[in-house]
Amino acid sequence: MISFKNVNKWFGDLHVLNNINLEVEKGEVVVVCGPSGSGKSTLIRCINRLEPIQEGELIVDDMKVHDKKTNMTQIRAEIGFIFQSFNLYPHMTALGNVTIAPIKVRKVKKEEAEKLGQQTLERVGLGGKAGAYPAQLSGGQQQRVAIARGLCMRPKIMLFDEPTSALDPEMINEVLDVMVDLAKEGMTMIVVTHEMGFAREVAKRVVFMDEGQIIEIAPPEKFFTKPKSDRAKLFLSKILTH
Amino acid sequence: MWSFYFSELIHSLPFFLKGLWMTVAVSGLSLIMGTIIGFIWGIIRASRNKILRSLIGAWVDLIRGTPFLVQVFIVFFILPGIGIELEAFPAAVIALTNLAACFICEIVAGGILAVPSGQREAARASGLSAYQQLRYIILPQAMRTILPPLVGQYVLLVKDSSVVSAIGVVDVTRVGWLTVQRIPEGIMVFGLVGILYFVICYPLINLSNILERRMTVVATKL
Ligand SMILES: Nc1ncnc2c1ncn2[C@@H]1O[C@H](COP(=O)(O)OP(=O)(O)O)[C@@H](O)[C@H]1O
Ligand SMILES: [Mg+2]
Numbered sequence: 001m002i003s004f005k006n007v008n009k010w011f012g013d014l015h016v017l018n019n020i021n022l023e024v025e026k027g028e029v030v031v032v033c034g035p036s037g038s039g040k041s042t043l044i045r046c047i048n049r050l051e052p053i054q055e056g057e058l059i060v061d062d063m064k065v066h067d068k069k070t071n072m073t074q075i076r077a078e079i080g081f082i083f084q085s086f087n088l089y090p091h092m093t094a095l096g097n098v099t100i101a102p103i104k105v106r107k108v109k110k111e112e113a114e115k116l117g118q119q120t121l122e123r124v125g126l127g128g129k130a131g132a133y134p135a136q137l138s139g140g141q142q143q144r145v146a147i148a149r150g151l152c153m154r155p156k157i158m159l160f161d162e163p164t165s166a167l168d169p170e171m172i173n174e175v176l177d178v179m180v181d182l183a184k185e186g187m188t189m190i191v192v193t194h195e196m197g198f199a200r201e202v203a204k205r206v207v208f209m210d211e212g213q214i215i216e217i218a219p220p221e222k223f224f225t226k227p228k229s230d231r232a233k234l235f236l237s238k239i240l241t242h
Numbered sequence: 243m244w245s246f247y248f249s250e251l252i253h254s255l256p257f258f259l260k261g262l263w264m265t266v267a268v269s270g271l272s273l274i275m276g277t278i279i280g281f282i283w284g285i286i287r288a289s290r291n292k293i294l295r296s297l298i299g300a301w302v303d304l305i306r307g308t309p310f311l312v313q314v315f316i317v318f319f320i321l322p323g324i325g326i327e328l329e330a331f332p333a334a335v336i337a338l339t340n341l342a343a344c345f346i347c348e349i350v351a352g353g354i355l356a357v358p359s360g361q362r363e364a365a366r367a368s369g370l371s372a373y374q375q376l377r378y379i380i381l382p383q384a385m386r387t388i389l390p391p392l393v394g395q396y397v398l399l400v401k402d403s404s405v406v407s408a409i410g411v412v413d414v415t416r417v418g419w420l421t422v423q424r425i426p427e428g429i430m431v432f433g434l435v436g437i438l439y440f441v442i443c444y445p446l447i448n449l450s451n452i453l454e455r456r457m458t459v460v461a462t463k464l
Contacts, residue, residue: 048367076369087364091382100378101368153368 001026001157001188002047007056007066009042016042017053018212026156027186031199031220034209035235040192043209044159047190048072048079061156077105080150080158084166086142088134088149094121095130098149106153113152120148124178140171147178158182160191194239196224208232247427251434254421261417262438268413269403269442271335273396276342283343284350285376298347305344310405313337318409334406342399349395353388354380386457393450397443404439414438 002024009017016039024030032040045051046058049065049072058065063075088097098120099113108116121127124144134142143163150158160179164172176198183189183202193199199206199220206223208216210231216223227233283298305313318333328336357380365375407416418435422428 050363050367073369073371076367079367081364081367083360083364085360087358087360089361089364089379089383101370104374104378105369149368 001028001061002190003057003059005057005059007046007053007058009046009051009053009055014212016212017046020056020214022207022214022217024188024190026188028205029183029187029189029191029203030205030207031203032190032192032207032209033194033199033235034215035238038209039212040209041161044081044161044190044192047157047159048076048081050081073105077101077153078156080147080153080155082143082146082150082158082160082163084162086134086139086146086166088142088145090134093131093133094126094137094145094148097134097145098152101149102152117148117152120152121145123151124148125174138171139167140174143167143171143175144178147175147182151182155187157188157190160189160193162192162194164193164195196220196239200224208235210235244427247425247430250425251421251427251430254417254425257421258414258417258434258438261412261414262442264411265400265403265413265415265439266442268331268334268338268406268411269400272338272342272403273399275335275339276399277346277392279339279343280346281350283347284354287347287351288354302344302347305341310337310341310402311408313341314406314409330406330410333409334403334411338399338403338406341402342395345395345399346392349388349391350384353384353386356387357383390450390454390457393446393453397446397450400442400446401439 002022004020004022007017007020008015018039020043022030032043034040042051046053047060047065052068053066056066060075061078064070065072065075088094089100092100095114095117098117099110102108102113102116103110118127118130121130124147126141126144126148129137129141129145134145137145147158147163163179164175167175172195176195179189179191179198180202191198191203203220205217206220207214208218208223208227208229208231215229216227216232218228223232224236227236283302286294287298287302289295314334314337317337318328318330321328321333361379361383362375365379370378403413404415407413407419410416412420414435418432422431425431
């Protein structure tokens, strides 16, 4: 479904992605972790070309993302992207937020989009908040609206960039629960997160990154209990003592 | 004597109203066209096209860094030298439109750049085209920042329009000049001129203040 082959990317002198090789299958859930600044966000932002790559091949659902000629609209429509800071549109209601892309990109009729939007908001537990503006919602609710916004495009892939790190602790679970449900329904997901409980419950593999490189790929149980690399050991000792 | 001049001035009122109409016509036309052009320039100025961006930036700096009177003279006296012959009225409208576009361009670009980058990213990630991102996500949010100073700018431009009297456009200011030669009561004549500008500008000033308050209310709600 997603395939990185020898992918390299630089920000000026900074080698932010260093020879990345990664295959993600349909229906697979992969958790990406690593120290801050290691390139996790950049890695998943390349998948829908929020960032371009400079070298290598990146193929998503049989489309060549690395090829400048590829029309990104179709690929982006099939990939939901969830940001750490939600990025809901503040001038639109929850329903407006989740229906704008289906209406404008997928050309779904307004009534139909609103029906789907309402259903999707119900699915994330926010059926009663369709008319609310983002500022009237809690962080956890905003992030769930953001997930609903992604789902309304009926995506094949969902990418999450630290979806719970901007949330108050008591709101983290309501978001993780939605993500766990999604994973169990067979969504292909790459999730940048340090939530070990989530990784253990649904991830097939954990990808550990440091300084732009993938250092280690292992099943969660193995990674969290017996990491191979010293860097992963150091990283885990840090997040565990927190 | 004073009351004689005053009644003379009352008799000249129709002349002043004609001047007022000319001021409204010159500034109204220029503001409408300047707003359209200013938005286009501002959108480009906030875009990622480096060449166009700096081209417009240089032009805006040039216009903002030279007196408007000089710009009016260039359009009216110097363009004919290269074969572009213009009446005073179109020359005035062109110069003022350009001035308006330059100021509005900066306001618009500032408003667009003030929208958090995450907004454009979320819109881009969802597959919206560049035009759709602008139309549905960026501009509606930017308008909150743009509107109050935009209307404030209109006030300044209406007042700046008095400069075009220098090339013979018979606007309120020019009517004042012509009248003061018959009625040598400067304070009275130009007092009236001032009042007439104020009549146009006052509603705009109010509108700007109202918008300012509304937009802050909206902004705190967000
Ligand atoms: N647009 C950018 N321009 C320049 N440097 C960037 C940009 N985005 C990220 N970086 C740098 O790239 C490195 C990796 O960033 P990021 O992918 O955000 O790491 P992570 O998500 O793992 O914290 C960091 O050193 C960051 O400062
Ligand atoms: Mg990050």
